[in-house]
Amino acid sequence: MSSTGLSAPGLSPAADEGLRARKRAATQSALERAAISLALEHGYDSVTVDMICEAAMVSPRTFFNYFGTKEGAFLGGTPPAPTDAEHRAFVHGTGRDVLGDLVGMIAAALADQSPDTDLLRKRRMLIERIPELLTGEMSRIAELEEHLVQLVLERFHTQGHAESDTLDQQDEARMVVFVAASVMRYSMQKWFSGGFTGTPAELLHHSLTLVRRVTGAAAPAPRSSPRG
Amino acid sequence: MSSTGLSAPGLSPAADEGLRARKRAATQSALERAAISLALEHGYDSVTVDMICEAAMVSPRTFFNYFGTKEGAFLGGTPPAPTDAEHRAFVHGTGRDVLGDLVGMIAAALADQSPDTDLLRKRRMLIERIPELLTGEMSRIAELEEHLVQLVLERFHTQGHAESDTLDQQDEARMVVFVAASVMRYSMQKWFSGGFTGTPAELLHHSLTLVRRVTGAAAPAPRSSPRG
DNA sequence: CAATAAAATTACGGTAGCTGCACCAATACC
DNA sequence: GGTATTGGTGCAGCTACCGTAATTTTATTG
Numbered sequence: 001m002s003s004t005g006l007s008a009p010g011l012s013p014a015a016d017e018g019l020r021a022r023k024r025a026a027t028q029s030a031l032e033r034a035a036i037s038l039a040l041e042h043g044y045d046s047v048t049v050d051m052i053c054e055a056a057m058v059s060p061r062t063f064f065n066y067f068g069t070k071e072g073a074f075l076g077g078t079p080p081a082p083t084d085a086e087h088r089a090f091v092h093g094t095g096r097d098v099l100g101d102l103v104g105m106i107a108a109a110l111a112d113q114s115p116d117t118d119l120l121r122k123r124r125m126l127i128e129r130i131p132e133l134l135t136g137e138m139s140r141i142a143e144l145e146e147h148l149v150q151l152v153l154e155r156f157h158t159q160g161h162a163e164s165d166t167l168d169q170q171d172e173a174r175m176v177v178f179v180a181a182s183v184m185r186y187s188m189q190k191w192f193s194g195g196f197t198g199t200p201a202e203l204l205h206h207s208l209t210l211v212r213r214v215t216g217a218a219a220p221a222p223r224s225s226p227r228g
Numbered sequence: 229m230s231s232t233g234l235s236a237p238g239l240s241p242a243a244d245e246g247l248r249a250r251k252r253a254a255t256q257s258a259l260e261r262a263a264i265s266l267a268l269e270h271g272y273d274s275v276t277v278d279m280i281c282e283a284a285m286v287s288p289r290t291f292f293n294y295f296g297t298k299e300g301a302f303l304g305g306t307p308p309a310p311t312d313a314e315h316r317a318f319v320h321g322t323g324r325d326v327l328g329d330l331v332g333m334i335a336a337a338l339a340d341q342s343p344d345t346d347l348l349r350k351r352r353m354l355i356e357r358i359p360e361l362l363t364g365e366m367s368r369i370a371e372l373e374e375h376l377v378q379l380v381l382e383r384f385h386t387q388g389h390a391e392s393d394t395l396d397q398q399d400e401a402r403m404v405v406f407v408a409a410s411v412m413r414y415s416m417q418k419w420f421s422g423g424f425t426g427t428p429a430e431l432l433h434h435s436l437t438l439v440r441r442v443t444g445a446a447a448p449a450p451r452s453s454p455r456g
Numbered sequence: 457c458a459a460t461a462a463a464a465t466t467a468c469g470g471t472a473g474c475t476g477c478a479c480c481a482a483t484a485c486c
Numbered sequence: 487g488g489t490a491t492t493g494g495t496g497c498a499g500c501t502a503c504c505g506t507a508a509t510t511t512t513a514t515t516g
Contacts (some may be wrong), residue, residue, distance in 0.1 A: 020512060021425045027464095048501065051476075059466050064503060087307030099442060135370065171418075175438045178410040186406050190399075215443045216326060248483060248492075255494095276472065287495050292474060 025096045026068055028077050029116075030056040030105045035073040036122045044074070071136045074126060079140045084107040098152060100208050102180045106141065106148075107187075107204055127192045134192055138185060148177045183207045256294055256305055258284040261300040264350050272302070272358045299364045302354060307372055310337040319382045326380060328436055330408045334376075335415075335432055352420035369409060376405045411435045 011106045034055035038047045049070055067073045082090075082105050090105045114120070127133045152173035161169060187207045190196050196203050249449045262283035266275045277298055281288045295301045310318075310333055355361045380401035389397060415435045418424045424431050 001453060018513080024464085050501085060502095061504090062465055065465080070501085070502065093255065106311050129294050135367040138366070139359070141364070171438060172442060172513090174417075175410075175435075175442050177415055178406065178414050179439060179442055182403075182406040182410045186403055189402075206402070206506090210467075211407060212443050214400060214403045214407055215440050246484075250494080251482095277474090288473095288476095290494055291495075293494075296474085298473065325483085 011090060015207070017055055027056070027058060027062070029119075031058065031063060031066060031073055033119065036119070036126055039074060039130075044126070046134070052126050071133070072132055074123070075137055075140065076113055078113065079143070080106070080109040080113070082106070083112070087151065091151060091158055094159075095157065098155065098176055099180060099183075099211075102148065102152065102176060103183050103204060103208065105186055106180065107200065111200065124192060125150060128194060134188065138188070141184060142181065145148070145177055147181070149173045167179070179211065183211055186210075255290070259286065259294060259301050260304055263345065264347065264354060267302065267354055267358075268350060272354070274362070276446060286300050292453070299361065302351065302361055302369060303365050304351060307368055308334075308337045308341060309372070310334070311340065314340075316381060319386060321381060321383065322387075326383065327404055327408060327411075327439075330376070330380065330404060331381045331415075331432055331436065334346060334408065334412055335428065339428070349420050352416060356417055356421075366409075371407050373409065376408070380404050407439065411439055414438075 015142050031052060035047070035052045037054060038051055049060055049063055052073060053063050063073070067077060067216065086105050086108055090101055092103045095101065127137070149168075149170075153169060183204075187203050190207075191200070191203060198206075259280060263275070263280045266279055266283060276279070276292055277288055280301060283293050291301070314333050314336055317330055321329045323329060355365055377398070381397060384397050384401065411432075414454075415431050419431055420427070424434075426434075
C-alpha cells in the first residue's frame with residue numbers, strides 16, 4: 001500500500017476502489033459533515049459524539065474506529081502526512097532554500113485533502129470560531145517534527161554536505177524545522193482569521209519574505225567576536 | 229512532614245504571604261513533583277490523576293481545583309511572565325535587533341524565577357518526549373504571545389515607525405514573536421538535554437546566529453515583485 | 457449459487473478525565 | 487473570642503475513549 005498512497009482516501013471514492021471503499025468514504029464523509037453542521041449550530045462544546053453518531057446513523061464505537069478522537073471528526077480524517085512523492089521531491093531538491101522547500105512540502109500535504117469546497121468552507125468557518133481546533137491542527141503537524149528533522153538531514157546528505165560536521169547539521173536541521181513550524185503557524189493563523197485575500201501560495205510567499213525580513217536585520221553592534 | 233518537607237520551591241515561597249498561601253504553594257508543588265516523578269517512572273499515559281493524588285496526599289477533587297486539567301500538573305502552574313522593568317527595557321530599546329532583544333527579555337524572565345532547576349529539567353525532558361504535552365505547552369504560551377505582540381508593537385511605535393503601515397507592523401510583530409518562540413524552544417531543548425557546554429548567553433547567541441543562517445539563504449529565483 | 461474468508465459494525469462493559477454542588481474544616485480579620 | 491473567607495473533600499454524574507466478542511456485510515472462490 002505504499003506505492004499509490006491512495007490507501008487513506010482523501011475521499012476519492014468514486015471510480016475503481018470497489019463498494020467497500022465507497023461505503024467507507026460515505027460514512028466518513030457523513031460523520032464529518034454531521035460533526036461540522038452540528039458544531040456550527042450548537043457550538044463545539046455542546047456537541048457530543050453521540051449526537052454526531054445519531055445524525056450520521058452509526059454507532060458511537062464506529063465513530064472512534066474512524067477518527068480515534070472527537071477532534072478528528074472536525075479536522076478531517078487524515079492527518080497531514082506528506083506522500084512518498086513529496087518526500088522525494090523535497091529530499092532531492094537542488095536549491096539552497098531548504099526552509100522554503102520544507103514549508104512548501106507541508107503546505108502541499110495540507111492541500112492534498114478533500115476537494116469538497118463546501119465542506120472546506122464550513123470547516124474553515126468553524127476553526128475561525130473555535131481556536132481550540134486551530135491548535136489541534138497545529139499539534140497534528142507537530143507530531144511530524146522528528147520525522148521532518150530526519151528528512152532535512154537526508155537532504156543535507158544528498159546535497160553532499162561534509163560528514164564531519166554532522167552535529168552542526170543536526171542543529172541546523174532542527175532549527176529549520178522549528179522555523180518552518182513558526183511560518184506554518186503564522187500562515188494558518190492569518191489564513192483562518194480571514195485577514196488574507198490572496199491565494200495560499202501567495203500567503204506562503206508573504207510569510208517566508210516576512211520571516212527573512214525579521215531575522216535579516218543584523219545587530220548594529222556586533223557583541224563579541226562574530227562568526228564562529 | 230507537616231510543614232518543612234515541601235517548602236514550596238518553584239513558586240514564590242513568600243515568607244510573608246501568610247500561612248494559607250504557603251500551604252497552597254506547598255500542595256501545588258507536591259502535586260507537580262509527584263506528577264513528573266511518576267511520569268518519568270511509569271510513562272505519561274499510565275499515570276492517572278488518582279496516582280498523583282495518592283502520592284501527594286490530596287483528594288482527586290482538589291487536584292482539579294488546582295490544575296483544571298491533568299496536563300496542567302505536568303506543565304506547571306505559572307508560565308513565566310516578564311516583569312515591568314523588563315518590559316520597559318525592551319520597549320525602549322534603541323537597537324535594530326528586535327528579535328535578539330525579545331529573546332533576551334524572555335530568557336531573563338525565565339532566569340528570574342529560578343525555581344528548582346532539577347524540576348525544570350525533568351519537566352523539560354518530559355515535555356519534549358510527550359508530544360501531547362508539547363502542544364499543550366505551546367497553546368499555553370500562545371496566550372502569552374498576544375501580550376508579547378503588543379510589546380513589540382509598542383517598541384515599533386516608540387522607535388518612531390510611520391503610522392501608515394500599521395497593518396504591516398502587526399504582521400511583522402507577530403512573526404517576530406513566533407520566531408522568538410522557536411528560538412527559545414531550540415535553546416531550551418539544547419540546554420536541558422545537556423548538549424551545550426557554554427553559558428546561557430552563549431547559547432542564545434548561538435541560537436540567534438543559527439536562525440539567521442537558516443533563513444538567510446535567499447531564494448534562488450525571486451518570484452514576482454518583492455518588497456510589498 | 458453456496459461456502460468461506462475478511463472486514464466493518466455493533467453492543468456491552470469498563471476506565472479515566474472532569475465538573476457542579478453541598479458540606480465541613482482551617483484560616484484570616486476584627 | 488466571633489465571624490466571614492477560603493480551601494479541602496465526598497458524591498453523583500457526564501463524556502471521551504478503549505478492549506472484546508458477537509453479528510452483519512462484502513469479497514472471493516469453486
